Amino acid sequence: EYDYQKFYDYKNVYISSNVKIGQNVSISPFCYIGQNSFIADNVTIMSNCFIGDNSYIGQNSKIYPNVSIMSDSQIGQNVIIQSNTVIGSDGYGYIQTEGNNHYKIPQIGNVILEDKVEIGSNVSIDRATIGSTIIKQGTKIDNMVHIAHNVSIGERSLIVAQTGIAGSSKIGDDTVIAGQSGIAGHLNIGNQSLIMGRSGVTKSFPAKSKLSGFPARDHKADFKEKALIKKIPDLIKEIENLKVQLANKN
Numbered sequence: 001e002y003d004y005q006k007f008y009d010y011k012n013v014y015i016s017s018n019v020k021i022g023q024n025v026s027i028s029p030f031c032y033i034g035q036n037s038f039i040a041d042n043v044t045i046m047s048n049c050f051i052g053d054n055s056y057i058g059q060n061s062k063i064y065p066n067v068s069i070m071s072d073s074q075i076g077q078n079v080i081i082q083s084n085t086v087i088g089s090d091g092y093g094y095i096q097t098e099g100n101n102h103y104k105i106p107q108i109g110n111v112i113l114e115d116k117v118e119i120g121s122n123v124s125i126d127r128a129t130i131g132s133t134i135i136k137q138g139t140k141i142d143n144m145v146h147i148a149h150n151v152s153i154g155e156r157s158l159i160v161a162q163t164g165i166a167g168s169s170k171i172g173d174d175t176v177i178a179g180q181s182g183i184a185g186h187l188n189i190g191n192q193s194l195i196m197g198r199s200g201v202t203k204s205f206p207a208k209s210k211l212s213g214f215p216a217r218d219h220k221a222d223f224k225e226k227a228l229i230k231k232i233p234d235l236i237k238e239i240e241n242l243k244v245q246l247a248n249k250n
Contacts, residue, residue, distance in 0.1 A: 013029060022040045023041045025042070028045065034054070042059055043057050045057075058077035064080075069081075070086070071088065072127070074112045076112075076115035083122075087119070088110060088127045091127060091149025093105035108129070109128025117135050117141075126149040127149060129167075133152075141159045149168070150167055151167065154174070155173045160181075165183040170189070175191065178198075179197045181197060182201065187203065200216055
């Protein structure tokens with residue numbers, strides 16, 4: 001049993017039973033730490049944060065204000081989570097029955113953020129239906145990104161703002177997904193791929209793919225197509241001129 005009054009000056013912080021807290025931990029006012037959680041050495045948790053039951057926060061991690069880390073979440077070492085982000089919210093899973101009623105599927109998995117992961121503000125990372133939603137070591141996620149249930153993102157990847165990744169998709173190592181892109185569910189994107197901004201990915205692609213457009217395809221092919229589209233007005237004018245010339249000959 002920890003004597004919090006003796007070892008920690010945590011004013012207006014609620015610490016549940018069986019919580020273990022390491023050395024040199026800073027917890028600001030109005031935070032909640034759930035049962036059986038472990039907060040490792042040198043962790044900083046700023047004001048108004050919620051840490052659910054059975055959660056683990058690794059050494060040297062920093063949690064900014066108003067972050068919710070729901071139950072059973074595993075946060076590695078040297079992780080940064082910016083304000084207003086939710087880790088471990090329920091996945092979007094429902095069964096539709098007769099009469100268009102929607103019944104919620106229990107989401108009993110968790111979220112794992114490995115070491116050196118950084119999460120921007122207003123990000124939502126859903127817990128797995130079963131198993132784990134995993135963000136692997138060194139990956140950096142920008143603001144306003146949604147990661148759905150059972151997604152796996154590889155090591156050292158970059159996910160830029162306003163991207164959405166649907167359930168059970170797997171993103172490889174060293175991959176970049178530029179802003180406002182969408183990845184459909186149950187897809188595999190290979191290592192070292194580059195997905196250009198505002199792409200809509202509807203099928204799986206191998207390693208080192210460079211994709212753009214909607215539906216996303218090889219960037220060179222997409223670029224050529226867009227270049228041709230720009231020529232359509234001139235082609236229409238040429239066709240109209242040819243019609244006039246043919247009419248005059250007749």
